[in-house]
Amino acid sequence: MRLFGTSRINNNGELIIGECNTRTLKEKYGTPLYIMDESNIRERCRLFNNGLQSKHIETEVIYASKAFLTVSMCKLIEEEGLSLDVVSGGELYTAIQSSFPQERLYMHGNNKTNIELKMALEYGVGRIIVDNYNEADRIEALCQTMNTKADVMLRVNPGISAHTHEYIKTTENTSKFGESIYSDQTIELINAMNNSEYLNFHGFHSHIGSQIFDENSFLEEVSTLLSFIHSLKSNHDITVKELNLGGGFGIYYTSNDREMDIELTLKMLLGRVKGECERLDIETPKLLIEPGRAIVANAGTTLYEVGSVKETYGGKNYVFVDGSMNDNIRTALYEADYEAALANKMNGVPEKPYTITGKCCESGDIIVRQVLLPTPERNDLLAVFSTGAYNYSMASNYNRLPRPAVVFVKDGKSKLVVKRETYDDLIQYDLDSSY
Ligand SMILES: Cc1ncc(COP(=O)(O)O)c(C=O)c1O
Ligand SMILES: N[C@@H](CCCC[NH3+])C(=O)O
Secondary structure (H helix, E strand, O other), X not given: OOOOOOXXXXXXXXXXXXXXXXXXXXXXXXXXXXXXXXXXXHHHHHHHHHHOOOOOOOEEEEEEHHHOOOHHHHHHHHHOOOEEEEOOHHHHHHXXXXXXXXXXXXXXXXXXXXXXXXXXXXXXXXXXXXOOHHHHHHHHHHHHHHOOOEEEEEEEEOOOOOOOOHHHEOOOOOOOOOEEOOOHHHHHHHHHHHHOOOEEEEEEEOOOEOOEOOHHHHHXXXXXXXXXXXXXXXXHOOOOOEEEOOOOEOOOOOOOOOOOOHHHHHHHHHHHHHHHHHHHOOOOOEEEEOOOHHHHHHXXXXXXXXXXXXXXXXXXXXXXXXXXXXXXXHHHHHOOOOOEEEOOOOOOOOOEEEEEEOOOOOOOOEEEEEEEEOOOOOOOEEEEEOOOOOOHHHOOOHHHOOXXXXXXXXXXXXXXXXXXXXXXXXHOOOOOOOO
């Protein structure tokens, strides 16, 4: 088991995060609880921001907010000087509510509604990332009505197959995202965007998948896209000024994952961009990246209370906790693995493997598929590590379970950034109406 950031074990064998005792956090906020190590998030922001600095290339780091977004998180990202990728009206609204600088917002989405596009244009987001022909037309029509111009990039699919889970690949030739660089129709679209009266065309966005460890996938993405940019210049006299490579940097969940050397990977990316631009004799575009998971995943720990322990007739040992797949859908969805420990018995001797399950009426309600633990007892605290990305943001209310609270911890202080949902919250939109 690996502890990240400020997480440590005190002399009583208890888990401490941000110098806050998890036992005290439980007493103050209850469980299940998402605990975010603020210093660790800031450190990761700086790692990416510093790592992408270059004397030769203009660069920008954009945080992919889908990984974890709250108003407080927007403020943290703003303070750290990163930009923000939003993918829906809801994410954009959260950013607007935090007064996030509009020029640092990147509006994504493969099926943006006109309402979302209008919202983005009205707020004056830095870039809208166009997914397809139809969307480009709709943005032009909206700009005409609103008497404005939109700053746009096109999401392209370079057809690179990254080695990751089937469900989180994004650039197979059958992927729903963006337009293929190998299609003539895409060239027509780029030409149209470049010549449009209502669009300022800046360049390309691509994202090859998530939880990728092989640097070569990213390097291949760079080479493929720069060749494409070169061919556009030679054959169509189109200059591409910006290249957004997306996110997808892999992180450690368990000892089966290696930890990616971000500094080295970014250095390799910068080197490849510089080298390829020189070789192809093209202007070096501004380079942008969009990490989500790699900024927040290791900073998050979910804290649960143990209710019961059960050994089934078939010999499987379960620990029942007060959360569920609702607060961590990744195990059910992607067969994800996590490390976990008893937060009040961190120095206990592991006894046997347990499966951590929750309160949902689903056999697939598995939070951790298998973890070695010291004998768990009712009211023990169970910590699941590296749950900062795509846990809170993908949480649901199945079985009418209220979503957990989120706290930030730092230097012995904690602050509530999302309140625990109440039963009243659950019924707030229900109407007892008649026909
Ligand atoms: C367009 C885009 N950018 C960035 C990301 C962030 O990916 P990750 O959290 O794997 O870094 C995603 C999600 O996969 C995405 O779809
Ligand atoms: N939500 C996914 C990854 C997809 C990211 C968005 N394109 C995860 O938990 O790993």
